Amino acid sequence: xxxxxxxxxxxxxxxxxxxxxxxxxxxxxxxxxxxxxxxxxxxxxxxxxxxxxxxxxxxxxxxxxxxxxxxxxxxxxxxxxxxxxxxxxxxxxxxxxxxxxxxxxxxxxxxxxxxxxxxxxxxxxxxxxxxxxxxxxxxxxxxxxxxxxxxxxxxxxxxxxxxxxxxxxxxxxxxxxxxxxxxxxxxxxxxxxxxxxxxxxxxxxxxxxxxxxxxxxxxxxxxxxxxxxxxxxxxxxxxxxxxxxxxxxxxxxxxxxxxxxxxxxxxxxxxxxxxxxxxxxxxxxxxxxxxxxxxxxxxxxxxxxxxxxxxxxxxxxxxxxxxxxx
Amino acid sequence: xxxxxxxxxxxxxxxxxxxxxxxxxxxxxxxxxxxxxxxxxxxxxxxxxxxxxxxxxxxxxxxxxxxxxxxxxxxxxxxxxxxxxxxxxxxxxxxxxxxxxxxxxxxxxxxxxxxxxxxxxxxxxxxxxxxxxxxxxxxxxxxxxxxxxxxxxxxxxxxxxxxxxxxxxxxxxxxxxxxxxxxxxxxxxxxxxxxxxxxxxxxxxxxxxxxxxxxxxxxxxxxxxxxxxxxxxxxxxxxxxxxxxxxxxxxxxxxxxxxxxxxxxxx
Numbered sequence: 001x002x003x004x005x006x007x008x009x010x011x012x013x014x015x016x017x018x019x020x021x022x023x024x025x026x027x028x029x030x031x032x033x034x035x036x037x038x039x040x041x042x043x044x045x046x047x048x049x050x051x052x053x054x055x056x057x058x059x060x061x062x063x064x065x066x067x068x069x070x071x072x073x074x075x076x077x078x079x080x081x082x083x084x085x086x087x088x089x090x091x092x093x094x095x096x097x098x099x100x101x102x103x104x105x106x107x108x109x110x111x112x113x114x115x116x117x118x119x120x121x122x123x124x125x126x127x128x129x130x131x132x133x134x135x136x137x138x139x140x141x142x143x144x145x146x147x148x149x150x151x152x153x154x155x156x157x158x159x160x161x162x163x164x165x166x167x168x169x170x171x172x173x174x175x176x177x178x179x180x181x182x183x184x185x186x187x188x189x190x191x192x193x194x195x196x197x198x199x200x201x202x203x204x205x206x207x208x209x210x211x212x213x214x215x216x217x218x219x220x221x222x223x224x225x226x227x228x229x230x231x232x233x234x235x236x237x238x239x240x241x242x243x244x245x246x247x248x249x250x251x252x253x254x255x256x257x258x259x260x261x262x263x264x265x266x267x268x269x270x271x272x273x274x275x276x277x278x279x280x281x282x283x284x285x286x287x288x289x290x291x292x293x294x295x296x297x298x299x300x301x302x303x304x305x306x307x308x309x310x311x312x313x314x315x316x317x318x319x320x321x322x323x324x325x326x
Numbered sequence: 327x328x329x330x331x332x333x334x335x336x337x338x339x340x341x342x343x344x345x346x347x348x349x350x351x352x353x354x355x356x357x358x359x360x361x362x363x364x365x366x367x368x369x370x371x372x373x374x375x376x377x378x379x380x381x382x383x384x385x386x387x388x389x390x391x392x393x394x395x396x397x398x399x400x401x402x403x404x405x406x407x408x409x410x411x412x413x414x415x416x417x418x419x420x421x422x423x424x425x426x427x428x429x430x431x432x433x434x435x436x437x438x439x440x441x442x443x444x445x446x447x448x449x450x451x452x453x454x455x456x457x458x459x460x461x462x463x464x465x466x467x468x469x470x471x472x473x474x475x476x477x478x479x480x481x482x483x484x485x486x487x488x489x490x491x492x493x494x495x496x497x498x499x500x501x502x503x504x505x506x507x508x509x510x511x512x513x514x515x516x517x518x519x520x521x522x523x524x525x526x527x528x529x530x531x532x533x534x535x536x537x538x539x540x541x542x543x544x545x546x547x548x549x550x551x552x553x554x555x556x557x558x559x560x561x562x563x564x565x566x567x568x569x570x571x572x573x574x575x576x577x578x579x580x581x582x583x584x585x586x587x588x589x590x591x592x593x
Contacts, residue, residue, distance in 0.1 A: 184458070185459075188464075189465055190457055206429075
């Protein structure tokens with residue numbers, strides 16, 4: 001699947017090999033709907049973007065959030081509601097989802113960044129669970145039924161998104177924009193500060209950085225981008241339900257990111273692709289999905305801790321270094 | 327007490343003219359659940375002077391450091407930086423005002439390159455903090471200054487290495503270069519020489535001596551030979567209290583200090 005590695009080698013240079021991989025991945029994405037069921041690829045892209053947004057926080061800032069489903073599922077509700085009940089065009093609906101997720105990120109982040117490590121994770125989990133129960137009770141979410149039959153509408157008023165190819169390329173474009181945004185954030189002056197906080201928080205403080213502000217900004221950006229993924233997902237499946245705000249969804253995105261490789265650009269994409277594919281193909285088989293993904297996760301943690309992409313990158317780097325030495 | 331004797335023999339002279347105090351603490355107390363870790367400490371760091379804080383293990387040296395740099399809040403007492411009360415400020419804020427510390431264990435950003443380590447420190451004074459939309463090339467204008475700093479400590483040939491791959495001594499040197507990037511008024515070094523070989527010690531001593539020409543340096547140090555060679559002023563801490571202060575030769579003859587050191591068997 002899409003490999004968007006712009007690997008930060010020790011020299012920080014983008015190699016030709018990376019650009020080649022990027023080109024192949026783009027070509028693959030363009031051709032994918034002719035070989036696979038478009039909704040399946042679109043689902044993959046939504047989760048890949050969600051995992052990348054999550055990784056911005058875990059991999060590049062060192063904050064483990066256990067409540068990201070609130071942003072993903074929350075945005076799905078906001079988008080679905082705006083499009084279905086208010087008749088908003090899809091692009092406006094998605095923007096509302098992003099804005100809503102960003103506001104939720106600001107509120108949850110405000111409380112969570114006051115704590116570190118496991119306490120941070122617990123605060124995010126608790127707040128996300130509160131949001132889950134809010135969604136269960138609030139009338140606009142339609143409780144257990146969820147919002148069904150959300151129309152995809154016309155993009156900018158003239159591109160009919162009910163055509164699956166149109167929808168596919170729309171989702172692909174959003175995915176690419178979202179991943180590019182994350183890549184830009186990671187490789188920016190701000191991203192450098194985030195990495196320094198991940199590496200040594202006290203040192204960053206002693207250099208005069210108010211790390212709380214940086215963490216909050218990273219949290220809001222991550223929430224907004226998760227919301228982008230959630231809003232698009234609501235249009236792809238044409239529904240928004242409680243599944244997307246449940247704690248299992250928060251767990252799933254952690255699983256995808258760890259499987260693929262935290263702190264790498266392509267890792268969460270590969271992880272999301274793997275998990276979504278497994279879910280898709282195992283859904284019709286007798287094997288229970290959760291046990292299989294659980295087993296894969298255990299193997300991954302035991303054998304390649306860096307995740308799939310992290311491990312490949314580490315090997316390539318070692319080879320390049322050996323060549324440089326020899 | 328051979329260290330003390332060599333120090334007395336070398337007899338470092340201190341100017342009689344009192345240099346100006348940049349950082350002052352008065353009546354500092356810090357209590358941890360009934361235990362008085364720091365007990366009525368007065369301490370000053372003067373411009374262009376290297377001030378050592380010594381004392382047996384557990385005397386409260388690092389706690390004093392944490393209080394001065396606001397990583398801990400004092401139970402009572404006041405701290406002023408250039409006449410300004412900083413007692414209630416956040417650690418990041420006092421760092422921005424020019425009070426910068428190092429840590430007992432080396433504090434680099436291990437998975438960033440040596441150059442990036444220094445550049446991170448240069449970013450904030452240049453207002454490059456929250457720009458998440460800019461590319462990394464916007465940081466290239468910091469390279470000149472970063473390379474200058476690396477050259478001043480002799481790390482220029484290792485600038486593309488990961489900080490984690492440096493030797494221990496080189497890491498500490500990198501830490502000092504990073505600290506100097508902020509052009510601090512007061513430099514607080516927590517055991518800068520701990521765990522270093524003789525060669526690294528003399529390199530770091532030279533660096534500290536040259537940076538102390540136009541700023542105040544306060545350091546915690548266990549190696550009394552280094553203290554005797556390098557420091558203009560010494561405060562001795564025992565059980566959270568300053569039991570003696572002065573230049574090295576006078577402090578090393580103080581009966582209470584001798585007792586404190588011999589009593590605990592520390593050097």
